[in-house]
């Protein structure tokens with residue numbers, strides 16, 4: 001059964017580790033992430049962007065698929081199904097469809113409008129026992145065609161949103177979606193420290209987890225980051241493994257064209273990436 005991300009993140013914050021959010025794109029992705037979490041006895045959050053939601057034939061399809069996997073494979077670790085960077089409308093759709101966790105990204109609105117919309121969703125999600133992630137200040141890079149400027153969130157605005165009663169808070173600290181440019185300045189630990197001080201027990205979320213050096217990830221966790229989003233890295237390792245299979249001509253040997261064979265190396269690559277991240281974040285054995 002899907003669970004809210006609240007309890008796993010409170011435990012992570014108190015235990016000084018982070019839970020990974022891995023974005024899914026299809027059955028192979030969902031299965032790879034869930035089975036790795038089960039094998040490592042780790043809590044996990046499955047992220048679904050609006051674009052991925054459309055690609056997978058809508059939010060209800062995803063809820064059905066993920067619930068089916070949890071039941072049929074006897075999954076016992078905590079798994080949350082989370083809308084990633086949702087609009088207000090998508091948040092409502094996901095609540096209806098049966099997601100256990102929602103991100104409402106109101107960072108592109110004025111702080112007043114972000115507060116008003118987040119407040120409404122706090123009420124709805126609390127009633128239903130779902131977790132809610134809010135965002136302050138845009139995070140750099142591109143996600144589903146939206147480009148941010150690598151902003152750093154204002155700690156006072158972070159406190160305002162945290163005080164609304166959200167479960168976790170995404171705050172820009174110089175992180176970027178996608179691949180990091182060679183001239184990237186690194187995470188702004190001064191900003192993270194200030195946000196952490198003002199928001200107290202609030203689990204903080206680090207987006208754009210692909211390509212941030214391990215020492216920075218570890219330092220961010222010690223400063224209050226309890227959820228780290230990984231998306232691009234699984235895509236890169238999946239693509240590289242699939243490319244290798246085809247370049248080696250394996251799809252032309254015997255029944256190598258069978259999709260279950262063709263997609264297997266990519267599937268294994270996602271599993272390896274998820275394992276590596278769970279070990280780095282410290283969530284192994286914390287289910």
Ligand SMILES: [Zn+2]
Pocket residue numbers: 085139143177207208229
């Ligand atoms: Zn993000």
